[in-house]
Amino acid sequence: MTIEMLTDFFMWCTVINGGLLIFWILTWMIASDQVYLIQTRFFPMSRERFDIVFYCFLGAYKIFFIFFSATPLVTLLILGS
Known part of the structure; x- marks a missing residue:
């Protein structure tokens, strides 16, 4: 696998995950x-707890996005130039 192939792969991963x-x-x-009403049908919880869970998942997704999509892409772009 070449650096160009890896760069393309991580570029598309970054675009899709960023989207x-x-x-x-x-x-x-x-x-x-609406999201709260739909989710509480399956998992009953208070609005405050729902907000906390949402922000925790959003924060975790951001961290994974940065470390597993954006950082490898930037590294490969630096190595490729």
Whole structure:
């Protein structure tokens, strides 16, 4: 596997994961009440607890996005140039 192939792979991983992250944030900003109502049908919890769980998952996703998508892409771009 060449550096160019790995760079392309991590570029698409970064684009897809970044898009999912933006979609998740926009969904929360626009339709947080609907998301809460849908999720509490399956997992009953208070609104405060739901907000905490949401932000924890969002934070974890951001960390994984940075360390497993963006950082390898930047590293490969530096190595490739």
